[in-house]
Amino acid sequence: MIGRNAFRFILLFALFIAAALLLRSCILNSENPGKESDIGYKYLIGVSQPNLSEPWRVAMNEEIEQEVGKHGDMRVIFTDAAQSSDQQAQDVKKLMGYGIDLLIISLDDPVALTPTVSSVYKDIPVIVLGRGVAGYDYTLYVGTDDEMIGRKAGEFARETLGASGGKIVEMQGLAGSPTVEERSKGFRDAIQDSKLSIVQTMNGDWQRDLSEDLLVSWLKENHDVDLIFAQNEAMALGAYRALQKLNMNHVNIIGIDGVNSENGSLQLVSKNKLTGTFTSPPGGKEAIQYAIDILNKEKGIPKKIILRSQKITDPSTLNSESSNSPSPAPSPDQTDAPLVVGFAQVGMESGWRIAHTKSVIDAAKEAGVELLYENAEQSQDKQIELIRRFIKQKVDVIAFSPKTETGWDEVLKEAKEAGIPVILSDREVNVSDDTLWTAYIGSDFREEGRRAARWLIQQAEEGESYPIVELQGTQHSAPAVGRKQGFREVIQTDKTFMMLESLQGDFTKKQGKELMAAALERQGSKIKVVYSHNDDMALGAIEAIEDFGLRPGKDIIIISVDATKSALKALSIGKLSFAVECNALLGPQLMKAVKDLSEGKELPMKIITSEGVFTQESAKTALASREY
Numbered sequence: 081m082i083g084r085n086a087f088r089f090i091l092l093f094a095l096f097i098a099a100a101l102l103l104r105s106c107i108l109n110s111e112n113p114g115k116e117s118d119i120g121y122k123y124l125i126g127v128s129q130p131n132l133s134e135p136w137r138v139a140m141n142e143e144i145e146q147e148v149g150k151h152g153d154m155r156v157i158f159t160d161a162a163q164s165s166d167q168q169a170q171d172v173k174k175l176m177g178y179g180i181d182l183l184i185i186s187l188d189d190p191v192a193l194t195p196t197v198s199s200v201y202k203d204i205p206v207i208v209l210g211r212g213v214a215g216y217d218y219t220l221y222v223g224t225d226d227e228m229i230g231r232k233a234g235e236f237a238r239e240t241l242g243a244s245g246g247k248i249v250e251m252q253g254l255a256g257s258p259t260v261e262e263r264s265k266g267f268r269d270a271i272q273d274s275k276l277s278i279v280q281t282m283n284g285d286w287q288r289d290l291s292e293d294l295l296v297s298w299l300k301e302n303h304d305v306d307l308i309f310a311q312n313e314a315m316a317l318g319a320y321r322a323l324q325k326l327n328m329n330h331v332n333i334i335g336i337d338g339v340n341s342e343n344g345s346l347q348l349v350s351k352n353k354l355t356g357t358f359t360s361p362p363g364g365k366e367a368i369q370y371a372i373d374i375l376n377k378e379k380g381i382p383k384k385i386i387l388r389s390q391k392i393t394d395p396s397t398l399n400s401e402s403s404n405s406p407s408p409a410p411s412p413d414q415t416d417a418p419l420v421v422g423f424a425q426v427g428m429e430s431g432w433r434i435a436h437t438k439s440v441i442d443a444a445k446e447a448g449v450e451l452l453y454e455n456a457e458q459s460q461d462k463q464i465e466l467i468r469r470f471i472k473q474k475v476d477v478i479a480f481s482p483k484t485e486t487g488w489d490e491v492l493k494e495a496k497e498a499g500i501p502v503i504l505s506d507r508e509v510n511v512s513d514d515t516l517w518t519a520y521i522g523s524d525f526r527e528e529g530r531r532a533a534r535w536l537i538q539q540a541e542e543g544e545s546y547p548i549v550e551l552q553g554t555q556h557s558a559p560a561v562g563r564k565q566g567f568r569e570v571i572q573t574d575k576t577f578m579m580l581e582s583l584q585g586d587f588t589k590k591q592g593k594e595l596m597a598a599a600l601e602r603q604g605s606k607i608k609v610v611y612s613h614n615d616d617m618a619l620g621a622i623e624a625i626e627d628f629g630l631r632p633g634k635d636i637i638i639i640s641v642d643a644t645k646s647a648l649k650a651l652s653i654g655k656l657s658f659a660v661e662c663n664a665l666l667g668p669q670l671m672k673a674v675k676d677l678s679e680g681k682e683l684p685m686k687i688i689t690s691e692g693v694f695t696q697e698s699a700k701t702a703l704a705s706r707e708y
């Protein structure tokens with residue numbers, strides 16, 4: 081029995097707590113003017129745009145608004161910085177003052193705005209939309225593969241001007257933006273070794289009028305031009321107006337964006353004002369869909385969502401031609417039969433691969449998906465044979481981890497003809513037509529290589545030089561190609577680092593040990609760094625270094641990629657120096673993609689997983705909870 085006084089005390093205490101909660105909610109509501117609980121919404125989203133003069137940005141906001149409209153518990157506030165970075169930073173501050181739960185920001189000037197984004201990211205989730213920031217201080221990036229779009233535009237320029245080639249003016253967006261650099265790199269790579277040449281590059285800052293003015297004054301003096309490559313559609317329209325003024329209608333214009341509005345490039349192509357354009361989906365819809373998952377604290381949020389771009393030379397074919405889009409979703413089954421996924425694993429070469437396989441099998445079970453699992457034992461021929469078997473079995477979806485990047489065109493065409501979507505789990509392919517596959521789920525291998533190199537540069541001591549031995553993964557495989565490329569991109573300009581030997585491995589511990597032992601025989605203690613494309617080879621190299629009488633992690637810096645549990649153990653005892661994470665737990669995302677497909681949802685072209693890095697210190701703490 082509770083005594084009378086005790087009862088009174090409990091009652092008073094309860095009243096006090098209730099009053100305190102009420103007071104807190106009043107304070108919160110007065111601080112956050114738009115967020116009164118009585119108007120019945122849960123989430124407030126802030127959207128910051130650098131300008132709204134680009135039709136592409138208007139389309140982005142429209143998509144956001146439409147998608148938000150589907151959710152009664154969500155509100156959105158838009159800001160427009162009218163092309164001023166200072167104004168955009170102020171806008172973000174204001175949005176934070178309104179108590180937004182999540183910021184969606186699209187940028188023109190990443191240099192000026194990265195610090196603003198980083199500081200917001202400390203407090204709330206941030207989705208960067210369309211054009212990116214430097215570094216990793218954001219929750220999710222939604223955009224396109226700009227290098228790929230640039231490359232496609234370059235290929236189209238080659239096609240348009242033919243074997244005799246021609247002269248090109250490149251109209252770039254705002255200087256310093258990664259989008260500008262990537263689109264330009266892709267374009268230049270594609271026109272290399274051809275008779276096409278870029279005779280002039282200008283910065284139209286993504287704006288129509290500036291581009292028009294710049295072009296008019298330049299073209300007055302330079303008539304010998306065959307094509308203008310404009311990095312967005314506002315600038316493409318500027319180019320068209322400039323050419324009209326100067327009576328130079330014969331000059332081709334290639335744009336990017338593909339917005340379907342009055343002055344959007346779809347309309348411009350259909351009115352023959354542009355020769356062609358490449359869609360750059362604004363991503364507003366996807367940003368809101370992921371915002372909901374982020375705010376609901378769903379697991380497995382990716383770091384990047386890359387949307388598919390299409391070439392448009394005839395807008396009436398948009399989305400309708402099967403050649404323009406990947407295989408459609410498996411048709412919904414009227415029975416209760418589970419979805420069937422054929423999964424052709426590449427092999428069992430590494431600890432990472434074992435974890436990846438387990439993740440796929442477990443996730444299929446959990447999702448109620450029937451998984452036909454097969455192991456290709458490192459043979460591309462066998463992997464092709466398995467895919468053909470899945471086609472015959474009429475599975476709903478085929479998933480596989482391609483051994484190498486090339487050699488898949490034929491079998492993927494067969495899958496597409498059979499109407500079976502293909503999901504690449506963990507490794508990408510390099511085929512002539514990217515609509516032969518539906519989605520890629522995995523890592524950004526090039527970025528992993530860059531991360532390894534950036535850490536190495538930070539460790540370098542003044543006056544020292546660092547000869548490197550690289551242990552490469554399976555020849556022509558996406559991780560080996562990407563990790564090699566990314567690492568070189570970062571160290572190539574720094575004379576402190578030199579590649580002593582780059583050896584062809586196969587991701588196994590055995591080969592890592594053999595290659596390292598042979599390298600030590602040839603180079604001895606000249607070797608200062610080992611950069612291994614995966615943990616297993618690094619662990620093999622550690623044994624070889626010890627056998628040679630040197631101390632791994634002390635006499636030789638060892639950097640590895642994967643960050644499996646065994647690598648974290650080696651890090652924690654100082655035998656490994658640094659590990660870049662490659663996320664093996666891709667099963668749940670694969671099954672989510674399969675389910676999304678079966679519900680008729682369109683998948684993004686690439687879903688890039690979120691990953692980190694481990695030092696000797698951080699590995700000690702991470703080890704206890706590491707799953708693989």
Ligand code: AHR
Pocket residue numbers: 429430431432433506507559587613614615616641642662
């Ligand atoms: O494709 C991912 C790579 O394949 C892993 O990094 C490596 O360990 C594996 O075998």
